[in-house]
Amino acid sequence: MSGPVPLRAEIGSFVEVVGLEVIYPLGSRHIQALTGIDLQVPQGQFLCVRGKSGSGKSTLLHALAGLRKPTAGRVRVGDIEVHELSARHAALYRRRVVGIVFQFFNLLPMLTVAQNVAFPLSLDGARGAALDEKVDELLADFAMLDRRDNYPDQLSGGEMQRIAIARALAIHPDLILADEPTGNLDSAAGNQIWLLLQELCRKRRVTTIMVTHDADATAYADRVVVLEDGEIVEDTDDRSWDSV
Ligand SMILES: Nc1ncnc2c1ncn2[C@@H]1O[C@H](COP(=O)(O)OP(=O)(O)OP(=O)(O)O)[C@@H](O)[C@H]1O
Ligand SMILES: [Mg+2]
Structure with a gap:
């Protein structure tokens, strides 16, 4: 085979975001939260935003x-066009493909x-x-x-977050999305969580953002992307810019 290899195949991105724009209506005005975000994330990468x-x-x-x-724009995860999913299919996608970890753990208090x-x-x-x-x-x-058999309120914050990550992993997700997972932890517990997420990326090849x-x-x-006013202003992995 001759000729150049398509960049996309070379990168083999698992997550692909193209021209993503999000505008929130807010009363009579609008808030432009994201402007033309382009981002490719290969499988198994640990990306910090x-x-x-x-x-x-x-x-x-x-x-x-x-x-x-x-x-505007598109969001693809694996072969799923996420931006096109109906509410019902988006819920299924979250249940079967994505593990989500939040700052406040979101464990169910009445369950062990x-x-x-x-x-x-x-x-x-x-x-x-x-x-x-x-x-x-x-x-x-x-x-x-x-x-x-303990309840969440019997655990420390770091332990609760470990359980939240275990819960996110139970479905064998292809993608973990974590929003400030260490925002409520001290630095020792925070370091443990980062190490845990890093290990999951390496050992299980779970793409983590x-x-x-x-x-x-x-x-x-593995890589850090910096957002400013809804735009990517820094990316330690230049390759993501090549296929734009
Ligand atoms: N539901 C909403 N309705 C209107 N505006 C919103 C909504 N959610 C977020 N915004 C606005 O969109 C912009 C981006 O918000 P976003 O929550 O994504 O920021 P963030 O980087 O996560 O901030 P933080 O670090 O404080 O969590 C902000 O100006 C925010 O006020
Ligand atoms: Mg936020």
């Missing part, structure tokens, strides 16, 4: 999660640790001994098996 408050980081994650329809981790699987009908075994395996991986304010997190990431 930084930027000041209001720069559009959460909006970007929401568009990737199918929680926010873009005003094990029940929280089992929850996304039980939504899809998993039950019984096979489910228990799977959950316990995950908890063991996260060194939390001895806390399986993490939003954070914290500059220390960048040491764990």
